[in-house]
Amino acid sequence: MTKIILPELGEGITKATIACWHAKVGDSLQEGQEVCEAVTDKASFIIEAPAPGKLRSISVAEGQEGLVGGVLGTIE
Amino acid sequence: MKSKIIIQDWGLINYADGLERQKKCVQNVIEGAQDHLILCEHPPVLTLGRMTNPDSLLYQRKEIEDRGVMVTNVDRGGDVTLHAPGQLVVYPIFNLNKRGRDLKVYMEMLEEVAVDLLKNFGILAISISGKRGVFVGKDKIISIGVGVRKWVTYHGLGINVNTDLSLFNLIKPCGLDVRMTSMQKLKGHPVPMQDVKSKVIELFQK
Numbered sequence: 001m002t003k004i005i006l007p008e009l010g011e012g013i014t015k016a017t018i019a020c021w022h023a024k025v026g027d028s029l030q031e032g033q034e035v036c037e038a039v040t041d042k043a044s045f046i047i048e049a050p051a052p053g054k055l056r057s058i059s060v061a062e063g064q065e066g067l068v069g070g071v072l073g074t075i076e
Numbered sequence: 077m078k079s080k081i082i083i084q085d086w087g088l089i090n091y092a093d094g095l096e097r098q099k100k101c102v103q104n105v106i107e108g109a110q111d112h113l114i115l116c117e118h119p120p121v122l123t124l125g126r127m128t129n130p131d132s133l134l135y136q137r138k139e140i141e142d143r144g145v146m147v148t149n150v151d152r153g154g155d156v157t158l159h160a161p162g163q164l165v166v167y168p169i170f171n172l173n174k175r176g177r178d179l180k181v182y183m184e185m186l187e188e189v190a191v192d193l194l195k196n197f198g199i200l201a202i203s204i205s206g207k208r209g210v211f212v213g214k215d216k217i218i219s220i221g222v223g224v225r226k227w228v229t230y231h232g233l234g235i236n237v238n239t240d241l242s243l244f245n246l247i248k249p250c251g252l253d254v255r256m257t258s259m260q261k262l263k264g265h266p267v268p269m270q271d272v273k274s275k276v277i278e279l280f281q282k
Binding site for chain 2: 008009010011012013019020022034037039040041043044045046048063
């Protein structure tokens with residue numbers, strides 16, 4: 001199982017809102033495929049699948065905030 | 077931020093075509109091409125992000141299209157934005173892997189360019205903590221919307237140079253109750269687009 005992590009985005013940025021998921025649980029993903037979009041108050045950041053597999057879970061739903069370094073979902 | 081930048085002026089380009097070209101450009105920069113600075117204008121278009129609140133459109137979609145404004149859904153977060161001729165759209169396609177991988181630093185650089193640009197035309201503007209864009213008083217003059225993929229940036233600035241501001245009455249820009257202004261409105265006369273383009277290029281190359 002591989003975790004999809006909200007990466008470091010910049011100094012002082014500790015969290016971001018998940019604006020949208022481009023995949024739903026059960027979808028097959030290729031490594032590097034866009035899975036979701038995180039937005040800070042100023043910019044949007046595309047997050048990609050860190051590994052190939054099926055999207056197994058979404059821990060931070062659309063509209064919810066995730067913490068930098070935190071898990072957004074998992075791939076198996 | 078000093079580095080060689082490839083400047084491209086696409087002139088007036090349909091939003092969808094511009095987006096396609098922009099995506100290709102992003103891919104090229106991801107694959108190692110030099111940073112690009114793209115300047116263009118779009119025919120009147122409302123772009124609806126995936127978080128668009130239905131209340132942000134103040135008229136029915138058909139009614140808006142009947143007024144000659146295209147309405148298009150875009151695969152991004154965020155609310156509704158408007159582009160129209162007279163608004164200089166600037167797309168910096170920059171590889172932040174070479175510029176420190178810090179969104180905050182990048183956004184501050186964009187805001188600084190925007191404020192400096194306006195200062196050169198005798199307009200005192202400010203950026204407001206926690207709000208996207210650049211303001212003159214309470215009115216927004218430059219919209220900023222940035223996307224980042226593999227640490228390469230896309231989208232950018234919408235600078236209201238000589239934009240027909242009445243078009244903003246169709247929407248709540250970015251879902252906010254904010255009034256928009258333009259360089260033309262503040263100066264009391266149209267501002268030559270080429271002068272603004274030249275200054276934008278100069279500031280990004282600083």
